[in-house]
Amino acid sequence: MVDAQRTLREQQISAQAAGFHNQANWMQARMEQDTTHMANAAEAIMNLATATVGDRQVVDSLTATIANLTAQLQQKDTLIATLQQQVASNREGGGRGSGARGGGRGGGRGRGGATTTTTTTTDATPRTLYYCWSHGYSYNPAHRSDNCTDKKAHHKVDATVTANMGGEQYRRPRGHITTS
Numbered sequence: 001m002v003d004a005q006r007t008l009r010e011q012q013i014s015a016q017a018a019g020f021h022n023q024a025n026w027m028q029a030r031m032e033q034d035t036t037h038m039a040n041a042a043e044a045i046m047n048l049a050t051a052t053v054g055d056r057q058v059v060d061s062l063t064a065t066i067a068n069l070t071a072q073l074q075q076k077d078t079l080i081a082t083l084q085q086q087v088a089s090n091r092e093g094g095g096r097g098s099g100a101r102g103g104g105r106g107g108g109r110g111r112g113g114a115t116t117t118t119t120t121t122t123d124a125t126p127r128t129l130y131y132c133w134s135h136g137y138s139y140n141p142a143h144r145s146d147n148c149t150d151k152k153a154h155h156k157v158d159a160t161v162t163a164n165m166g167g168e169q170y171r172r173p174r175g176h177i178t179t180s
């Protein structure tokens, strides 16, 4: 009877030990799982923190950009207001002003055109003018009265730029004739 009770007791203890052992195993597994979960959670939190820092930097940057843009907009507003005032004042007394300006430009153009023409005619790069009694004026030294290769009837070999001797006036330059 005592033996039987002892055996039973041993079996109970053994079972309990086995139970503890299982429980220990389960708890260990659970702890490992939790550790993994915790590690994952920690990583997630760190990521979140990084993201927050990044977001904050982005937000800071955006804030600075917005501040700059706002300042620029204010400058533009000021500029626009100034320009509007100038436009308004130009409209008030500007009719005559712009008319005068237009006239000035027109005159300038006219004079410019005349000057250009004169320049071309008289003082372009100093070129020597030559004369052929049969064919007129040119800047070609190979075509003069004395060396013309196609002389007309009564050709005057001695005719020059300053002494045409009644010869051809083709391409006679306007204005003063420069001689050499």
Ligand SMILES: [Zn+2]
Pocket: 132, 133, 134, 135, 136, 143, 144, 148, 149, 150, 151
């Ligand atoms: Zn000739």
